[in-house]
Amino acid sequence: MGDRIMIDLGAQEIRADATGFDSLANLHAKLSGYRQASLGIDSRHLGWIDAQLGACLLTIVNHSRMNGNDIQFFNIAPRIQTILQKNKTLVGTRADVHGTTIPVTSFSSVSEVDFSKFTRSRLMRPEMPRMSNGLKEKFFEGIDELFANGALWSKSPIPFFAGGQYFPRKDRLSFVLSDGGQGIQGSLLAAGKSFSDPVAAIDWAMEMNNSARQGDIPGGLGLGILKDFVAMNGGCLFVCSHLGYWESRNGRVTKRRLSGVYPGTVVSLEINTADAKSYHMQSAVNPYDIW
Template structure:
């Protein structure tokens, strides 16, 4: 006989201060907390009560989908309850729930799953949804290199996650905030294990991410090239004053413009999430001045 369970997404569902899930340490901690609650359950019909939550960023829906997919591996089914209207609308437009709504303002990159060898399909998806008129102006060569770098993020998830579980992608354009945000999420082993195995030392999760994001550091072996990857993306984010965030297991690493933050999450995220956020108010024009080193990607 299957079991039934109700769990609360918010830490204090009856609090007067509603939870808001953004791509911050506190936001990812809430998502990790949901995963921790689900990870102990087996063959259970779970109701996730969203009482006390009034905002979840649309581009983080792939992270929630990763948690749901991980719970499904253990035979659990997930149903949402008491969802605020704004969140319900976001989930529908992002196709996180069965009921779909038309994205009349063309702001959504719908939650989509790709097989680990689906790099070509992902490239088509990324170019479709990132070829927006709001994107910063750049030469064709740099635009292609930027897409190549984003493709490398996908390939890293496929190669380093060490899982056959699908990779989950989605995003959102925020016109009032001037942000174009995209998430690539896997439910694999995490960066810490890959980096620690490469170096032969046990780094903290956040330090492992930091090592992986440094130019010329790679966990790839042999003659497998890494493309331009993190190097050109970080340089672009620095000039664009955008943001790139990597969350893996208990590690949180973020670059916002030139500022880098590393933190340890109190609870582990089930895999790795990479969130790329582009500042669409940036009116600079960019061109590719030098060719990036082909081994500067983890």
């Protein structure tokens, strides 16, 4: 390791919840104090990380690399190293023999078409709940809008990262998009909408027709329709943005401030694949109604 400065990751597990993002924010805070340094992230205490959060790890690492730092991970448990190599978070060749990973992939802010192709090809798995063609199109339009909003407002200095994981034993399909930008509160402020609290800014953005876009540019669909879908599906949607955390799980909403700043905005979609219901657009007049 030579003269490399070692930084303790400081977490025994990192899961897709508020506690997990407290840990990620803590890592970001530790790395943010260094410039032009050779850094090592000591992961010896880490016993588990949800695979889709590799997208979030790369957001944090790339922010640090923007400061001229060289970063490597050390002392990763073999099982975790295998997981993060299978989904392309870490360099290495591990075959995904079970076909459960959605590889962590980077996108520039002008890669809307590539992102749209990526989500459709990776999320339309046999395990997905049955949707009518109309709802399926609106569902993916909602995900596309998340990317478009980030491209328009986040002012991210690094690429966007997206990835996911199918957990067959838990009947869950998880997908994450992390933009690395100025956060929802900062984006809304730039659009002339001021919120004193980051959680309140997220809460406002979660309403169906709320959008910072102006004039004839459509907006306000993405988070709203995804929120309504997962509520009926029994899944989970959460948004983490700088100091704010908002989660809807099984239709129940929880909100809180994080203990530190996560660099950017993360939207995490967790779909209940055990859901046997079929979903359709209720009305062509109101395309936001799902049943």
